[in-house]
Amino acid sequence: MKAVSGMGLGELAAYYTPMLGRIKELKVKNAGVAEAEAVCDACKTEIEMFRQHSKSYGYAFFVLQRLCPPGIRAIRHAGDQRHL
Numbered sequence: 001m002k003a004v005s006g007m008g009l010g011e012l013a014a015y016y017t018p019m020l021g022r023i024k025e026l027k028v029k030n031a032g033v034a035e036a037e038a039v040c041d042a043c044k045t046e047i048e049m050f051r052q053h054s055k056s057y058g059y060a061f062f063v064l065q066r067l068c069p070p071g072i073r074a075i076r077h078a079g080d081q082r083h084l
Contacts, residue, residue: 004065010058016047 023040030036 001069002065004063012054014051016050019043020047 023043026036027040030040
């Protein structure tokens with residue numbers, strides 16, 4: 001696998017801010033749907049935890065790209081990558 005993109009904790013603020021607006025829209029759209037309300041509430045809880053405790057924990061997100069075709073395993077030996 002090769003990392004092609006990533007996002008650190010600092011960038012989550014830019015992710016969470018518009019997410020709050022979307023949560024409000026979805027709560028109105030799905031009012032009375034218990035499962036949807038539970039998901040929205042869980043998302044709001046995560047955002048609040050981030051705002052209160054982001055100095056105490058971290059996240060890292062990576063987008064990976066497969067180097068070998070599906071079904072083929074790769075081995076790494078002394079810096080050499082070969083396909084089996």
